Amino acid sequence: xxxxxxxxxxxxxxxxxxxxxxxxxxxxxxxxxxxxxxxxxxxxxxxxxxxxxxxxxxxxxxxxxxxxxxxxxxxxxxxxxxxxxxxxxxxxxxxxxxxxxxxxxxxxxxxxxxxxxxxxxxxxxxxxxxx
Amino acid sequence: xxxxxxxxxxxxxxxxxxxxxxxxxxxxxxxxxxxxxxxxxxxxxxxxxxxxxxxxxxxxxxxxxxxxxxxxxxxxxxxxxxxxxxxxxxxxxxxxxxxxxxxxxxxxxxxxxxxxxxxxxxxxxxxxxxxxxxxxxxxxxxxxxxxxxxxxxxxxxxxxxxxxxxxxxxxxxxxxxxxxxxxxxxxxxxxx
Numbered sequence: 001x002x003x004x005x006x007x008x009x010x011x012x013x014x015x016x017x018x019x020x021x022x023x024x025x026x027x028x029x030x031x032x033x034x035x036x037x038x039x040x041x042x043x044x045x046x047x048x049x050x051x052x053x054x055x056x057x058x059x060x061x062x063x064x065x066x067x068x069x070x071x072x073x074x075x076x077x078x079x080x081x082x083x084x085x086x087x088x089x090x091x092x093x094x095x096x097x098x099x100x101x102x103x104x105x106x107x108x109x110x111x112x113x114x115x116x117x118x119x120x121x122x123x124x125x126x127x128x129x130x131x
Numbered sequence: 132x133x134x135x136x137x138x139x140x141x142x143x144x145x146x147x148x149x150x151x152x153x154x155x156x157x158x159x160x161x162x163x164x165x166x167x168x169x170x171x172x173x174x175x176x177x178x179x180x181x182x183x184x185x186x187x188x189x190x191x192x193x194x195x196x197x198x199x200x201x202x203x204x205x206x207x208x209x210x211x212x213x214x215x216x217x218x219x220x221x222x223x224x225x226x227x228x229x230x231x232x233x234x235x236x237x238x239x240x241x242x243x244x245x246x247x248x249x250x251x252x253x254x255x256x257x258x259x260x261x262x263x264x265x266x267x268x269x270x271x272x273x274x275x276x277x278x279x280x281x282x283x284x285x286x287x288x289x290x291x292x293x294x295x296x297x298x299x300x301x302x303x304x305x306x307x308x309x310x311x312x313x314x315x316x317x318x319x320x321x322x323x
Contacts, residue, residue, distance in 0.1 A: 001239055027148045027152050027155055028155040030152070031152055031155030031156040031159045031160075034139070034156060034159070034160075035159035035160045035163045035200070036163065039163045039200060039238050042238040042239040042242075043239070043240075044239060044241070052199040053163075053167065053200060070200075071201060072155075131136060131139065
């Protein structure tokens with residue numbers, strides 16, 4: 001049973017930006033993404049969002065961000081998001097990948113932080129996702 | 132409440148890559164569920180990863196792998212070993228894909244917890260045969276002793292017990308017990 005509400009970042013005109021990133025991924029990647037989400041969204045509280053379940057917090061100036069973590073199609077995927085804006089809500093901001101300890105695209109964490117700030121100041125920039 | 136979204140249903144049935152999605156999701160979701168269930172049951176038992184590793188005669192790093200959804204390389208023997216330590220059953224079976232979706236749709240700890248075996252857990256399965264007679268109305272006891280069903284169904288002493296069984300057990304068995312009781316009563320009435 002879904003205990004969390006999943007939201008996704010949208011463009012100013014309501015364009016489903018994260019949603020489009022999801023749709024562009026290969027089948028196996030989309031399947032893994034779904035399975036990770038299923039496990040996380042059924043957790044009764046934030047402690048269940050753990051590394052074994054496919055989630056990690058970022059650190060330093062990016063500590064407000066979290067990354068889903070899974071491997072598919074020989075790539076380490078790291079969709080980035082944050083807890084909020086509402087209670088028991090998680091908002092996906094941008095799709096990242098990781099290789100050799102580096103995120104790709106290179107500035108993806110900064111973009112995620114900027115998008116998080118947008119959502120926090122304007123909640124309609126995050127839509128409920130029905131994956 | 133829906134088990135899956137319409138969007139996901141469309142992805143699973145897509146002519147182009149629906150089969151690929153079904154196969155990939157089967158693997159991913161199964162790995163997610165088994166890893167989370169191992170972790171949930173271990174925590175429910177109050178065992179640290181170290182304690183669980185000792186019980187399985189293995190290292191803690193193995194438990195870390197078992198509880199990581201990305202591991203996905205369990206073999207039947209390792210699952211049986213864990214089932215033994217948890218003192219629970221294990222079902223590995225092929226099912227229709229829709230049933231798989233239903234049975235893996237709720238990954239909350241509450242749904243994944245499994246109580247360990249207790250003798251009492253068998254009572255609903257064979258209670259009428261193994262339990263001591265519970266005659267709540269002694270005046271009615273002789274009626275059923277004469278009915279010929281006493282050895283098989285000692286629990287059936289009166290309506291009160293029979294209806295209690297229906298609440299406790301539910302399903303086919305309870306219905307069967309109730310019907311036997313009704314048959315006895317009809318026979319008694321008829322004979323009398």
